Amino acid sequence: MILLSWIFVAASILLTIKTWNKHSKNHLTLIESLFWTTLWAAIAVLSLLPGLTSSLSTILGVGRAVDLLIYTAILALFYLVFRLYAKIEALQQDITSIVREQAIRDADD
Amino acid sequence: MTKDNVYIVIAAYYEADTITDVVNDVDSEGYDNIIVVNDGSDHATTENARQAGATVLEHPINRGQGAALRTGMEYALRQGADYIVHFDADGQHHADEIQDLLQPVQTDEADIALGKRFEKTTDIPVAKRVVLYGAILFQFVLTGMLLSDAHNGFRAMNREAAKKLNIKQDRMGHATEIIELIKRHGLRYKEVPVTITYNDEDGQSIWNAIKIARKNIFHKFFQ
Numbered sequence: 406m407i408l409l410s411w412i413f414v415a416a417s418i419l420l421t422i423k424t425w426n427k428h429s430k431n432h433l434t435l436i437e438s439l440f441w442t443t444l445w446a447a448i449a450v451l452s453l454l455p456g457l458t459s460s461l462s463t464i465l466g467v468g469r470a471v472d473l474l475i476y477t478a479i480l481a482l483f484y485l486v487f488r489l490y491a492k493i494e495a496l497q498q499d500i501t502s503i504v505r506e507q508a509i510r511d512a513d514d
Numbered sequence: 515m516t517k518d519n520v521y522i523v524i525a526a527y528y529e530a531d532t533i534t535d536v537v538n539d540v541d542s543e544g545y546d547n548i549i550v551v552n553d554g555s556d557h558a559t560t561e562n563a564r565q566a567g568a569t570v571l572e573h574p575i576n577r578g579q580g581a582a583l584r585t586g587m588e589y590a591l592r593q594g595a596d597y598i599v600h601f602d603a604d605g606q607h608h609a610d611e612i613q614d615l616l617q618p619v620q621t622d623e624a625d626i627a628l629g630k631r632f633e634k635t636t637d638i639p640v641a642k643r644v645v646l647y648g649a650i651l652f653q654f655v656l657t658g659m660l661l662s663d664a665h666n667g668f669r670a671m672n673r674e675a676a677k678k679l680n681i682k683q684d685r686m687g688h689a690t691e692i693i694e695l696i697k698r699h700g701l702r703y704k705e706v707p708v709t710i711t712y713n714d715e716d717g718q719s720i721w722n723a724i725k726i727a728r729k730n731i732f733h734k735f736f737q
Contacts, residue, residue: 501577501581505581508573511571512589
């Protein structure tokens with residue numbers, strides 16, 4: 406194994422610990438914690454078994470394993486950004502609802 | 515037709531200079547139920563509107579014109595309004611045209627009347643025309659409704675239409691959202707010629723128009 410693999414494995418372990426620490430403080434739900442743990446575990450496994458990504462990239466028709474990782478990472482990042490955007494929009498609407506009720510209540514007083 | 519059950523909703527953001535005249539003009543046409551929603555702007559806007567005789571609701575923080583209009587509509591509905599009119603705070607709309615907009619709604623010809631500017635307004639700046647034609651086209655692509663105007667804030671609606679126009683887009687995207695809601699709920703609409711008086715600071719820049727388009731697309735496909 407190369408040095409980078411050990412770094413990825415160490416990072417995955419640390420991030421897993423951090424994830425469940427956040428779960429214990431109710432900052433992440435169980436589903437969210439399991440999702441992130443799966444992601445960190447996948448990173449660790451792929452870094453320990455680089456041949457696995459080569460096989461996957463061959464099956465999917467992508468030239469190199471690193472290309473497959475980059476494409477997958479970009480797709481995942483876009484999805485996460487989309488989810489964040491949607492959550493922000495939902496929060497904005499919640500804020501507006503609260504502001505509205507306060508304005509109407511103050512006018513009635 | 516009685517005006518006691520008509521509520522005029524005016525969303526205001528730093529309009530201390532114009533709001534007194536606007537409220538007075540509306541009041542002079544016989545409309546007593548004037549709701550000004552101060553959307554998180556200066557206290558002078560609130561004070562001037564109150565002194566002119568309006569009921570003022572204040573957003574403690576700025577939420578956008580769409581949010582302010584919905585707040586005013588919500589308040590008016592709770593007060594028992596049968597008809598609600600959207601009217602701008604910057605002096606662009608003419609109070610003597612409120613009845614023109616209300617007429618098709620009060621005679622049950624339509625659920626909502628939408629102001630259209632190109633017939634009666636002659637001095638529309640070229641840049642503004644370009645943005646407006648683009649907005650009309652965008653509105654058509656997104657909603658399937660080809661109207662004569664876009665982002666004309668002068669509207670009149672009956673109570674049922676007001677309940678259904680549950681505006682979720684807080685900022686300027688609400689104008690297109692309203693058209694979408696009209697189509698979705700099958701509301702009867704009629705376009706009525708109105709006059710828009712432009713001042714020096716008017717306008718929606720092309721950049722702002724692009725931002726609004728982006729939000730409308732997201733809202734349509736992902737919410």
